[in-house]
Amino acid sequence: MKTIFSMLSLASLLVATTCSAHAQQLKVDPTSLVAPVSPTLYGLMTEEINYSYDAGLYAEMLRNRTFTAPGKGFSLNYWRPVMHGNSLVKLGQGDHGPSAALPKSADVTVTSASPQDLAGLGNEGYWGMGVRPSTVYQGSFYATSDAFDAAQVRLVDDQTGTILAASSVNLAKGDWKPYRFTLKTGGDMKATSAAHFEMLFDHPGQISLQLISLFPPTYHNRPNGNRPDLMEMMAAMHPQFLRFPGGNYVEGNTVEERFNWKETIGPLVGRPTHRSPWGYQSTDGMGLLEFLYWCEDLHMEPVLAVYAGYSLRGEHVTGAALDPHIQDALDEIEFVAGDTKTKWGHLRELLGHPAPFTLHYIEIGNEDFFDKSGSYEERFSRFASAIRAKYPQYKLIATTPVKQSKPDLIDDHYYQSPEEFFNLVHKYDKMDRNGPKIFVGEWATRTGSPTPNFGAALGDAAWMTSLERNSDLILMSCYAPLFTNVNPGGMQWSTDLLGYDALRAYASPAYYAQVLFSNHLGDHTVKTTAANLGSRFFWSATVSKTTKVLHLKLVNASDTVQPLHLDLSGIKDGQVKMYTLHGESRWATNTIEQPDAIHPVETTLPASKLSEHNVAGNTIEVLDIPLI
Ligand code: AHR
Numbered sequence: 001m002k003t004i005f006s007m008l009s010l011a012s013l014l015v016a017t018t019c020s021a022h023a024q025q026l027k028v029d030p031t032s033l034v035a036p037v038s039p040t041l042y043g044l045m046t047e048e049i050n051y052s053y054d055a056g057l058y059a060e061m062l063r064n065r066t067f068t069a070p071g072k073g074f075s076l077n078y079w080r081p082v083m084h085g086n087s088l089v090k091l092g093q094g095d096h097g098p099s100a101a102l103p104k105s106a107d108v109t110v111t112s113a114s115p116q117d118l119a120g121l122g123n124e125g126y127w128g129m130g131v132r133p134s135t136v137y138q139g140s141f142y143a144t145s146d147a148f149d150a151a152q153v154r155l156v157d158d159q160t161g162t163i164l165a166a167s168s169v170n171l172a173k174g175d176w177k178p179y180r181f182t183l184k185t186g187g188d189m190k191a192t193s194a195a196h197f198e199m200l201f202d203h204p205g206q207i208s209l210q211l212i213s214l215f216p217p218t219y220h221n222r223p224n225g226n227r228p229d230l231m232e233m234m235a236a237m238h239p240q241f242l243r244f245p246g247g248n249y250v251e252g253n254t255v256e257e258r259f260n261w262k263e264t265i266g267p268l269v270g271r272p273t274h275r276s277p278w279g280y281q282s283t284d285g286m287g288l289l290e291f292l293y294w295c296e297d298l299h300m301e302p303v304l305a306v307y308a309g310y311s312l313r314g315e316h317v318t319g320a321a322l323d324p325h326i327q328d329a330l331d332e333i334e335f336v337a338g339d340t341k342t343k344w345g346h347l348r349e350l351l352g353h354p355a356p357f358t359l360h361y362i363e364i365g366n367e368d369f370f371d372k373s374g375s376y377e378e379r380f381s382r383f384a385s386a387i388r389a390k391y392p393q394y395k396l397i398a399t400t401p402v403k404q405s406k407p408d409l410i411d412d413h414y415y416q417s418p419e420e421f422f423n424l425v426h427k428y429d430k431m432d433r434n435g436p437k438i439f440v441g442e443w444a445t446r447t448g449s450p451t452p453n454f455g456a457a458l459g460d461a462a463w464m465t466s467l468e469r470n471s472d473l474i475l476m477s478c479y480a481p482l483f484t485n486v487n488p489g490g491m492q493w494s495t496d497l498l499g500y501d502a503l504r505a506y507a508s509p510a511y512y513a514q515v516l517f518s519n520h521l522g523d524h525t526v527k528t529t530a531a532n533l534g535s536r537f538f539w540s541a542t543v544s545k546t547t548k549v550l551h552l553k554l555v556n557a558s559d560t561v562q563p564l565h566l567d568l569s570g571i572k573d574g575q576v577k578m579y580t581l582h583g584e585s586r587w588a589t590n591t592i593e594q595p596d597a598i599h600p601v602e603t604t605l606p607a608s609k610l611s612e613h614n615v616a617g618n619t620i621e622v623l624d625i626p627l628i
Pocket of ligand 1: 047049245247249366367442450459480481
């Protein structure tokens with residue numbers, strides 16, 4: 001009797017133990033499809049902020065190549081007189097230039113120089129210059145002089161004065177002419193960012209210079225192109241679109257300082273440059289066509305933001321004064337996507353790209369909820385009518401809700417703490433599916449500087465589970481800002497996805513979270529049921545119907561383990577691929593000095609082991625589980 005009693009107690013203890021292990025449960029039914037996942041869910045947002053293009057993606061090495069002060073004035077900032085031996089030189093302002101866009105120049109007056117004691121000018125670059133061994137650099141400039149037959153150009157190591165590369169450029173006497181040169185480094189140097197550029201002359205005389213430029217090898221070898229390291233990091237995210245050119249950058253501080261796309265196309269000598277709202281001058285080397293090449297190179301679609309008559313300091317344009325801005329937007333769309341028989345499509349052809357770019361989405365303005373005059377109702381509706389009349393095929397994005405005209409999408413922005421994002425993850429679950437679709441055009445968890453720490457990656461990952469669950473409604477989303485130069489003074493907005501200096505670049509934990517989410521996105525969400533999971537535990541379950549894979553994303557934003565009974569139906573008895581991103585604490589992060597402290601780790605495990613699965617604290621997991 002006693003034995004039977006003991007056996008029963010043991011049995012009930014076993015049942016109890018099993019039940020308590022099963023109490024923390026996530027049940028996923030991959031056969032029960034809930035909603036389609038938007039294939040364009042993950043993309044990129046970009047603008048000139050934090051030295052994103054100049055001193056960032058746009059590979060130009062010389063700073064202030066057009067001798068321009070912020071605004072329209074003249075400046076020799078970042079240029080220095082260079083006097084070897086006992087030579088003498090003076091730099092000053094020249095009141096003439098090679099184009100109407102660049103009407104000024106640097107006047108270089110050499111009063112004493114010889115072939116042994118050269119004199120001229122030097123440029124310090126954007127916090128130095130990334131110079132690598134066995135590399136060819138492409139240089140160019142405009143000059144006018146009656147004094148010199150040649151200029152000596154060099155890259156020089158700041159610390160040692162060693163000449164890393166040198167060349168001579170023959171000059172013709174007379175009016176403004178363009179020149180090109182190459183500089184090739186030897187194989188025996190170490191890569192450095194402590195380097196500068198010199199242009200020198202070997203006898204007294206006067207020369208005027210403008211648009212002095214130097215490029216390293218670029219991604220896909222595009223002239224006037226982008227840094228390969230940053231392009232490769234973005235390519236690994238497999239972004240579906242690029243929202244450009246802002247953000248605040250499309251608006252400018254004033255109407256005058258808006259992103260005036262017509263002044264950003266064609267030869268660089270025709271681009272006057274302009275002041276960005278983030279306090280520094282933009283070279284506009286990254287102009288409208290360069291944005292489109294960036295899209296083409298990374299197989300993304302443009303999400304084109306057009307200037308819509310509102311600038312950050314409150315200037316707003318209404319009535320007849322809005323007409324030229326509406327026309328500019330129509331012309332811009334024609335430049336991007338019109339055929340070559342159109343005026344602006346033909347110009348695009350002349351600039352080297354006859355084929356129209358793919359375009360589906362146009363955003364009208366940026367964050368127009370800041371326009372307290374209420375003029376966005378009129379502005380949106382007039383832009384929308386004009387665009388729809390000519391291009392009914394495009395989807396129009398409003399930057400805040402409007403009543404007079406129905407946008408196809410509304411752009412919602414979120415800059416939050418991890419806890420705020422944890423509390424927001426159900427915001428869209430119950431939202432009306434009959435209204436405009438949603439574009440989450442800027443979002444980021446803002447902890448960590450200059451780049452997000454692991455706590456931010458957890459906030460982001462939690463938020464992405466909600467983007468995925470609601471991606472029948474949320475068609476597109478993009479993190480912001482994407483870039484920062486990590487040098488002192490390089491950053492205007494803290495917590496940026498990727499950091500870099502002139503030579504190196506690194507990815508934040510938040511970047512890796514995005515790579516994991518966007519590279520493992522299914523085509524449908526599936527039914528999940530959860531019981532007794534921690535309040536900081538989040539998940540997303542999608543399936544790829546074609547590849548027959550369940551993508552299960554688990555986010556444990558608590559710092560203690562989350563035991564999980566995973567009840568998965570319809571899965572194959574095979575190997576599961578698991579990608580784990582883990583931080584020892586929320587403060588853990590990557591830096592330019594320690595770029596790989598946190599990175600995803602790939603493992604495999606048998607599907608049979610999943611039923612009891614522990615997710616460590618401060619951990620993001622993506623599991624690719626084969627389906628029957
Ligand atoms: O992403 C930084 C800024 O935040 C953007 O320029 C603006 O749209 C938002 O306020």
